[in-house]
Amino acid sequence: MVLVVSEEVREALGSGRPVVALESTIIAHGLPRPRNLRVALELEESVRGEGAVPATVAVLDGRPLIGLDKAQLERVANEDGIRKLGHRDLPLAVAARASGATTVSATARLAALAGIRVFATGGLGGVHREWTVTQDESADLGLLARTGITVVCAGVKSILDVPATLQRLETLGVAVAGYGTDRFPGFYLSDSGQPVDWTLRSPGEVAAVMRAQDALDAARSALIVANPVPEADQLDPELHARVLDEALAACAERGVTGQAVTPFLLDYLVRHTDGASLSANLAAVRGNVRLGARIAVAWARG
Numbered sequence: 001m002v003l004v005v006s007e008e009v010r011e012a013l014g015s016g017r018p019v020v021a022l023e024s025t026i027i028a029h030g031l032p033r034p035r036n037l038r039v040a041l042e043l044e045e046s047v048r049g050e051g052a053v054p055a056t057v058a059v060l061d062g063r064p065l066i067g068l069d070k071a072q073l074e075r076v077a078n079e080d081g082i083r084k085l086g087h088r089d090l091p092l093a094v095a096a097r098a099s100g101a102t103t104v105s106a107t108a109r110l111a112a113l114a115g116i117r118v119f120a121t122g123g124l125g126g127v128h129r130e131w132t133v134t135q136d137e138s139a140d141l142g143l144l145a146r147t148g149i150t151v152v153c154a155g156v157k158s159i160l161d162v163p164a165t166l167q168r169l170e171t172l173g174v175a176v177a178g179y180g181t182d183r184f185p186g187f188y189l190s191d192s193g194q195p196v197d198w199t200l201r202s203p204g205e206v207a208a209v210m211r212a213q214d215a216l217d218a219a220r221s222a223l224i225v226a227n228p229v230p231e232a233d234q235l236d237p238e239l240h241a242r243v244l245d246e247a248l249a250a251c252a253e254r255g256v257t258g259q260a261v262t263p264f265l266l267d268y269l270v271r272h273t274d275g276a277s278l279s280a281n282l283a284a285v286r287g288n289v290r291l292g293a294r295i296a297v298a299w300a301r302g
Contacts, residue, residue, distance in 0.1 A: 005066040155185035157186075240277075
């Protein structure tokens with residue numbers, strides 16, 4: 001698989017300048033048009049504003065692209081039929097010359113192959129509720145266990161089984177630290193109700209952990225920096241709990257199973273919170289992208 005790295009990203013990597021990988025699923029599948037393109041451009045500009053180079057990742061016509069120009073961003077945002085690609089789909093998409101937006105696992109895989117060390121996203125996938133029955137677990141977890149990249153995220157989506165996800169990350173040996181908090185965030189919520197063992201309080205501290213990973217030959221798995229959405233921007237916890245209970249009941253009543261569960265629940269939350277969950281989502285992503293850029297700058301300083 002031949003990566004196509006944009007000239008800007010290639011020059012930045014070659015000169016040791018900070019680079020931040022960004023996923024493209026939020027552009028193609030996470031936001032309505034035309035807001036999706038505006039947000040994509042805004043996030044890239046946010047990275048530049050912090051002194052780093054954005055590298056939005058996608059696959060177009062079978063070509064894995066690391067760093068998109070405006071025309072390519074517009075394709076991802078506006079073209080019908082853009083697939084959603086996890087890391088397992090990459091060889092198939094390349095061979096079929098397909099076009100797709102990259103999820104967390106695919107973005108992390110391609111970014112790491114390109115030599116990018118920092119990746120900012122919204123929330124990770126994780127262990128699904130009723131895992132003992134469904135055995136449903138996001139591919140993100142296994143991929144991050146064998147990929148040396150620092151992932152800045154707002155925890156995992158609260159529709160998942162958060163305690164089981166944290167246990168699974170521990171089993172897989174993936175390091176998790178809260179950023180400025182000793183609580184694990186729940187994506188829409190600042191606090192999922194679960195603690196974390198480690199707290200990092202500055203981009204420099206995160207970069208120091210990354211350097212320690214290299215010194216200990218431990219950079220073969222990810223470092224997760226869990227950055228909570230500000231309390232002022234989170235989804236109201238009572239509203240969240242009520243609507244999520246309703247969504248889970250509706251899911252069971254309609255017999256929604258497997259991969260259809262997560263998009264069903266997320267869509268239900270958006271519709272039944274009058275868009276407040278989407279606002280919290282965007283607040284989380286914006287904060288993660290800014291922090292990711294600051295970490296990349298601290299890492300590039302050595």
